[in-house]
Amino acid sequence: DIQMTQSPSSLSASVGDRVTITCRASQSISYYLNWYQQKPGKAPKLLIYGASSLQSGVPSRFSGSGSGTDFTLTISCLQPEDFATYYCQQSYNTPLSFGGGTKVEIK
């Protein structure tokens, strides 16, 4: 099974900050890596698929990069609505798996 490790598990940031979240896979997953945003009481929302493709309707301040085992999600200029928990997910093979999440909090 492929293990997904996110870091940090939480971070505090201010509006306007640049934020980077890292996701590492326990084996190569090529570019089969997706990112989601989840707010309390809501279902996750797809932000990035295929490691770097922006989902339709998602603001361009979100970007993804990486391939193989190491991936990053970057929020270029943090907005108030971006405070949430972010998850990575590998879709390289089954069982599909998610990272443990990164909670982005207001500083």
Added chain:
Amino acid sequence: QLQLQESGPGLVKPSETLSLTCTVSGGSISSSSYYWDWIRQPPGKGLEWIGNIYYSGSTYYNPSLKSRVTISVDTSKNQFFLLLNSVTAADTAVYYCARRVYNSGCYDYWGQGTLVTVSS
């Protein structure tokens, strides 16, 4: 606009069977471009993939749950289903149904989620 909606009992007794339905509207479940998945999230914790079904009826399950899980589909009703037997308190979670894109493997549509509590 595609919508998914979970339904089923919010309370299940230990050792009994959890049964949920996901109703898909605004699109057909009989598309070769998508899988239909169940995912759960224990309170305050992360996401766990349970399994999926393809419109043809083929299924894949998480090995950690495989012995207890059955996922099925009724294409005529545009619904798919989750059965999880012999539940314990550890199965208490919000259960989501979601559409997974065949090529990329990403989840582009999710249900709102339904909390299932296992308790006597």
